[in-house]
Amino acid sequence: MSTQRRHGHRTHATVATALAAGLLAATLAGCGSGGEKTGDANGTLVFGISADPAQMVPWTATSTQSIQVLSQIYSPLLNTDAEGVPEAGLAELPEISEDGKTYTFTLREGVTFGDGSALDSADVKYTYEKIIDPASSASSASYFANVAGIEAPDPQTVVVTLKQPDASFVAGLTGVNTAIVPSDVDAKSLEAKPVGSGPYQFKSRTPNESITLTRNADYYAGKPGAATVEFRVIPDEQSMVSSLKTGSVDVAIFDNPVTAKTATSGQTESMTVDSLSYHVLQLRATSPTLKDPNARLAIQCAISREDVIDSAALGSGKPTGPITSPEYRSDAEAQPCPEQDLDKAKDYLAKAGKPNGFTLNLMTSQGLYSTAVDEAQNIQAQLGKVGIKVNVEALDSNAYVERWLAADFDAAIAMNGGSSDPNTMYSRYFTKAGSFNKVAGYSSPELDKLFADGIATTDTAARKPIYEEISQRLVDQAAWVWLFTPEMYVVANKRVEGLEERTDASIATLWKASVS
Structure with a gap:
């Protein structure tokens, strides 16, 4: 295997510049004098x-x-620094083959799980194959969509072979959703007693x-x-x-x-x-109520994002488009109705064959984050101006998550985590094989191709126009209504x-x- 050592390999090398002002690590003042640690x-x-x-x-x-x-x-295989850039964790940053398809990870020696057993390559292989297995219903399965095989040639080495180059692959290995579990512990038992490193x-x-x-x-x-x-x-x-x-x-x-x-x-x-997360009104396009894109566009045009921010979030946030990744951030104004346009909303309702509006069932949560119910009520009032009657259902956190995962809703208020890589953010939602595509309810062959093109190169300049087009397609179809970053x-x-x-x-x- 021909490889080149990339000790400094960073898929998103300029993230630090974009985030430096807001994300520099800072330490809260301690109680000890002279800066000594007195913990x-x-x-x-x-x-x-x-x-x-x-x-x-x-x-x-x-x-x-x-x-x-x-x-x-x-612990995940890799960590991120304060700017969200992947760095060494349980393993060093990988050696990547010249064709971009083979990733070789060298694990730290001497790492153990909480039960005292050694963490080795067999555990990494087991974890990743468990995530890939459709039976696991893993939220992170999409991160491994391009994986052709995983090998553990020795206890400290993991070799992942991809079907095609994937610029987002490393970013997907840095979060809790891909953290390593012990291969000799029944996964079901982890629900009651987690065992990690x-x-x-x-x-x-x-x-x-x-x-x-x-x-x-x-x-x-x-x-x-x-x-x-x-x-x-x-x-x-x-x-x-x-x-x-x-x-x-x-x-x-x-x-x-x-x-x-x-x-x-x-x-x-x-x-x-600062935050890469975003608040969003999720519109499940496979719902009978929202299958017509004109109905979704009517909702988008009837909503003032600034009003949601001022009323529900007390002014704490900025309007956003789909992508919050610093190097690929969407233009928040590049959508059919960057500002509330009630006349245009009514035009879309007429095109949808519902000139007098329709009834929308909106699910929101109590407890997951503080502004959720207020956001739902604000949107309820705004949509009422164009004849869209919103029934708000406020659920406790566990019931909300269960309904959300089952895609048992028409529309939902959500706050989703962002990422330094836009593919990690959205391929699991808006590609046909995505882990959460049933929840999102929207995909297309064109989007599938764009997402595939977006990870085919690590060249940021080449990736940018691809994600601009993805972002534009999402808002033009009102797949969701992106509200604000908090x-x-x-x-x-x-x-x-x-x-x-x-x-x-x-x-x-x-x-x-x-x-x-």
Whole structure:
């Protein structure tokens, strides 16, 4: 096999420039004098979350809360730096063959799972083949769509062969949804007792109340700062604020600027972080109500994104198009109705044969994030202006996720995670074989070809026009209505040390934090 060593291989090399201003790692001030670390090695860090994290197998996780917990228990093959660029993790960055089809990963030696067993290439092969298996219903299966085979020639080597070059492949190996699980543990048992190689080990769970993790003293990247991390479920925002002020919760993340400000006191402080995530009105095009693109376009033109931001998100956010990846960011104004246009919305309704409007069932969540219900109600009011009657169904977080995964809805309010690579963001939604295409409800042969073309080269300049066309096709068909990218607010007790500021308020490096 002819290979070339690419120690510095970065699929998205200029991401750092685009994000540097907003994503530089910062450390919250500690309580010790002179900048010395005074963290309690036996301390417990309490992290407040708004919903019960019900998904405990990495490849099934879709809710933010599940991802937050699992990011402490499991390790992906590769990590990302503060700018979202892939870097070494359980393995070094891969050797890539000259034809771009063979990736050779060298694993770190001495890495163990929480149960003491060694993590080796057999575990990586097992995990990835489990994700690829349709029976697993893995959310990350699309990341492996181009994989032809996975081999483990020795305990420290994994060789992945692709059917064709895939510029997004490395990016897909950096998240919780592709984290490595032990091959000798039944995957079903991981739902009750997760076993990973991350900085913390699962200890106990009280449903709808808390999950407790204990330090993994053998964590490959270093000694975790706190002996124990407790994820405490507090659905009510004001209760979360009170818990922060009294010190019973050490860290919480808000998407509401007013709440974050309320939570800031003499004992706490707040960090504002940028986001690649996006809020969206998902329109399932295979729904009988929305199968006519004119009906979807009527919805798009009847909505003022600024009004959603000002009313539901209290001004915290910016209108967005589909792609938030910094190097490929969509023009938020490049769509049929960049501003609300009620006359045009009515024209589309007439074209759809529904001049007097229609009834739309809209699903939203309670607990997954704070603005969801307000967004649904705002959109309900806006669409009412053109005769579209919206029935809002507010579900608890677990019921919402179940309905969403089953594609049992007409429309849904959602906040989705972004990525530095647009293929990682959207191929799983808008390609025919995508993991979540049933949920998205929209694909086409033209989109399938565009997505294939987009990963055929690593040349950013060549990829940009492809993703511009993908973005334009999505908004021209009103596959969804993209609303805004939010700002996130991390509020922490001042006794917390070593908490890093990362895009999307990621807590992948929470293990570095401690409490004094």
